[in-house]
Amino acid sequence: MSEEILINFSPLETRVAIMTQGVAQELHIERAVSLGLVGNIYLGRVSRILPGMQSAFIDIGLERTAFLHAADIWQTRENGEHGREPQKPIERLLSEGQSLVVQVIKDPLGSKGARLSTQISLAGRMLVYLPQEKHIGISQRIEDEAGRESLRLRLSSLAPEEEGGFIVRTMAENASDEELTNDIAYLRKLWRDIRDKAGSAAAPSPLYLELNLAQRVLRDLVNPETTRIVADSSAHLTAMQDFAREYMPTMLPLIECYAGARPLFDLHGVEDEIEKALSRRVDLKSGGYLILDQNEAMTTIDVNTGGFVGLRNFDDTIFKTNLEAAQSIARQLRLRNLGGIIIVDFIDMENREHRKAVLAEFNKALERDHTRLTVSGFTALGLVEMTRKRTRESLAHILCESCPTCAGRGEVKTARTTAYEILRELLREARQFDAREYRVLAVPAVIDLLLNEESQALAMLSDEIGKPVSLQAEASYACEQYDIVLL
Numbered sequence: 123m124s125e126e127i128l129i130n131f132s133p134l135e136t137r138v139a140i141m142t143q144g145v146a147q148e149l150h151i152e153r154a155v156s157l158g159l160v161g162n163i164y165l166g167r168v169s170r171i172l173p174g175m176q177s178a179f180i181d182i183g184l185e186r187t188a189f190l191h192a193a194d195i196w197q198t199r200e201n202g203e204h205g206r207e208p209q210k211p212i213e214r215l216l217s218e219g220q221s222l223v224v225q226v227i228k229d230p231l232g233s234k235g236a237r238l239s240t241q242i243s244l245a246g247r248m249l250v251y252l253p254q255e256k257h258i259g260i261s262q263r264i265e266d267e268a269g270r271e272s273l274r275l276r277l278s279s280l281a282p283e284e285e286g287g288f289i290v291r292t293m294a295e296n297a298s299d300e301e302l303t304n305d306i307a308y309l310r311k312l313w314r315d316i317r318d319k320a321g322s323a324a325a326p327s328p329l330y331l332e333l334n335l336a337q338r339v340l341r342d343l344v345n346p347e348t349t350r351i352v353a354d355s356s357a358h359l360t361a362m363q364d365f366a367r368e369y370m371p372t373m374l375p376l377i378e379c380y381a382g383a384r385p386l387f388d389l390h391g392v393e394d395e396i397e398k399a400l401s402r403r404v405d406l407k408s409g410g411y412l413i414l415d416q417n418e419a420m421t422t423i424d425v426n427t428g429g430f431v432g433l434r435n436f437d438d439t440i441f442k443t444n445l446e447a448a449q450s451i452a453r454q455l456r457l458r459n460l461g462g463i464i465i466v467d468f469i470d471m472e473n474r475e476h477r478k479a480v481l482a483e484f485n486k487a488l489e490r491d492h493t494r495l496t497v498s499g500f501t502a503l504g505l506v507e508m509t510r511k512r513t514r515e516s517l518a519h520i521l522c523e524s525c526p527t528c529a530g531r532g533e534v535k536t537a538r539t540t541a542y543e544i545l546r547e548l549l550r551e552a553r554q555f556d557a558r559e560y561r562v563l564a565v566p567a568v569i570d571l572l573l574n575e576e577s578q579a580l581a582m583l584s585d586e587i588g589k590p591v592s593l594q595a596e597a598s599y600a601c602e603q604y605d606i607v608l609l
Contacts, residue, residue, distance in 0.1 A: 124349045129336055130387050131355035136335045139392045146395040148456045151520050152335035159226040159236050160513055161332035163316055167325040168220045173213045180224060183326035186235040194239040196254055221325040229514045244309050247341050247370050248294035248302055251309035255287030263292045281306050337365050344373055351377045354386040399457050399517055406450055410443040416518060420463035423451055427469060440469045444480045452487035461512025470504050527600045535602050537567040541576055544604055545583055552587035557608035559590045564604035566595040
């Protein structure tokens with residue numbers, strides 16, 4: 123399926139949409155105030171070691187200290203081999219105040235700091251360079267065994283083992299020896315520069331910063347199905363062309379400038395897709411719909427038939443809705459960049475063959491995903507459990523924040539609940555303070571309730587405390603907000 127990549131530039135933000143048949147499949151957003159850290163390499167300083175957790179906090183110069191687990195420490199074992207499996211406890215591997223070269227493998231998420239590894243990897247167009255390793259690996263997406271072995275032999279002849287190892291990316295499947303050689307030379311020079319800088323820098327300090335979003339698009343997201351790359355800024359277009367000319371000249375003909383009067387994302391309906399991707403509900407063409415709830419622990423997705431009644435029988439209606447939902451869910455995971463534990467509640471199916479077909483369709487739809495994921499199949503309760511690697515914030519976390527009124531609950535207290543809280547608070551205040559009068563400030567809905575349906579309860583309370591209570595409506599208050607003023 124042919125793909126188009128649309129890039130929208132603004133002074134403070136870069137947005138990328140990957141389109142297939144005119145429909146947005148992925149969204150990437152990078153803001154100047156919160157650039158992603160994954161791939162960055164720092165000279166860090168060990169600030170604290172936690173033996174009980176077999177981890178350490180590393181100061182790399184960010185607002186929050188980063189996190190390094192013992193399993194992510196690259197070390198030499200007794201047999202001379204290298205690996206990340208912890209052979210020694212972390213307190214014997216690190217010491218407080220020690221400097222070490224680390225790479226960010228996961229961006230800070232919520233209240234968590236960035237996650238680090240001491241195993242360095244540098245990504246090029248065709249290859250990923252592993253300077254601490256000596257083996258050559260092949261991307262799992264290259265499935266042809268003969269092709270995998272051929273690539274391994276070619277790279278072995280081009281890159282001697284003593285100078286580090288490589289992972290062959292999918293892009294290298296049809297690459298020439300010249301392209302592979304250029305990538306090897308570029309990555310090795312980059313590592314030498316990083317190593318030299320680490321020898322003279324003082325911790326904490328950055329040694330290498332990952333490419334910006336537009337450059338990463340050219341390096342990581344362009345594939346043989348990409349037909350064009352459209353950018354709406356001539357200044358940024360020139361920088362992209364210069365980058366492509368130096369590192370990936372075959373892409374130059376695909377890069378073009380959009381100069382239309384209508385905004386690029388408006389023209390292709392991407393702005394509408396972004397708004398839809400922030401909604402809990404996703405409508406299906408058949409009349410069914412999905413409900414997506416993203417929480418701290420996991421994301422849940424519920425499939426419903428909605429207004430779809432089908433043409434033959436109820437089992438076929440459920441089956442068709444679930445098949446359509448499988449395609450839509452896979453797209454929503456990419457579009458919203460949902461990660462972590464994901465639970466999908468397809469509509470219950472009695473037919474075992476239907477369940478197999480829906481799961482097969484779901485796995486097929488997930489094959490387009492660039493992010494690592496695992497699907498466990500249907501559980502005894504009829505739920506599909508899966509995980510999707512979380513390396514950056516989801517779309518909702520980038521564009522939104524918790525509602526100040528409901529504090530992220532998604533619900534607010536009723537006017538009656540707030541009114542009863544006010545009555546209890548009045549009694550509490552009267553027992554603590556001897557005021558001449560108590561004035562209640564709240565939203566009009568709560569004040570109306572106290573003046574009408576609950577007026578008798580308010581009068582009884584006023585008699586009990588022996589002081590008058592006055593009411594004042596404040597339209598600017600949030601629905602749960604109120605104040606009691608002592609006069």
